[in-house]
Amino acid sequence: MASKHPDRLAGLRKMAPDATAPKPAAAPAPAPAPSAPARERGEPVNVRMPAELRARLAAESARRTAEAGRTVTVQAVILDVLGKALPHG
Secondary structure, X not given: OOOOOOOOOHHHHHHOOOOOOXXXXXXXXXXXXXXXXXXXXXXXXXXXXOHHHHHHHHHHHHHHHHHHOOOOOHHHHHHHHHHHHOOOO
8 A cells, every 4th residue: 555655754864864874983082181189988987976965066167167267077077086086006
């Protein structure tokens, strides 16, 4: 059975790339951007602490942030306090 519109896909065929056409040469891959030096990664630890202690650490964090002119997190305060309190070895 013949179709009334035998060439309905002609427009699409014109838009589709020809399978026999040579493929354009691929552009060379861009050089990777220089990366920042790797940070030392620690072990993840979850600590449940009393709200009063958390508030004291947050206050110390805010004080250090104002003093340093950059954000000092509660985590940084905890690591600093632990590092000073525990003997090395």
